Amino acid sequence: MQLPPVVVALPFPSSLMRVASWNVNSAKARLDHINDWLAADGVDVLLLQEIKSQTENFPRDLFVEQGWYVAVHGQKSYNGVAIISRYPIEDVICGLPGDPYDEQARYIEAMIAGTRVASIYLPNGNPAPGPKFDYKLAWMERLYARSQQLLEDEVPVVLGGDFNVIPQDIDCYDPPGWAGDALTRIESRAAFFKICYGGYMDALRALHPDGAYYTYWDYQAGAWQRDNGVRIDHLLLSPEAGDSLVAVGIDKGPRGLEKPSDHTPIWCELLQRDSHAG
């Protein structure tokens, strides 16, 4: 005897919110790629890193004219982060709290459709050991503190960006070759997992616990053609966001274009159980 299909009625209207992160290695040099990807992907919130432009020079109007909301935290030449959203952006914080003397534009955070999102460009830290590695670890400790603060609000939180951490050897094409690097050192990995064990889910590993998934391929030595990649761009989800995770993936398309960024987007889809989105 055939059983009738099970119908699950959700208590509230629901929709999906698609959040992506992309280190574009210069917003100006990648403007066409960004525009094309926004149009083609159906993304709702795009977290950008390494825009390499001052806040006032970011091509904000180009996106606003197409109906996007934009928040930017930039600086001259280096670093710089931004958020491009289909929904209004509220309550913006520029700069990672915890060090008023830190002038590097590596963090922007905002509320979008009931979800708290952050675009993160974590310091590289090479050469290690050294002052740049110390800066990286101090920055990660501040990020941990901020991540804990954000849990108190009990809202969905997405910490997305270029973390410059290769969490496990499986996330690297050549672990011995990367031994001792600031991206694989035990201190960097410990700081990354401290955030995770503090209550955040690595979205990609939550749904794909095994296998190699890369988000970055060096420009040099044919790394892309040889698939010599590493996984350093991550989406970390608070419990409220993790509970609603339905899909996650890496879009390798943009890395194969002409004049690409050396990173490619990582995205996730969250089920929205309220009326904010969609």
Next chain:
DNA sequence: ATGCCCCCGTCCCGGGGA
């Protein structure tokens, strides 16, 4: 062991990236 490649600045090299 080093550099390959790419982007920025007021610029034809050097710093930074990872």
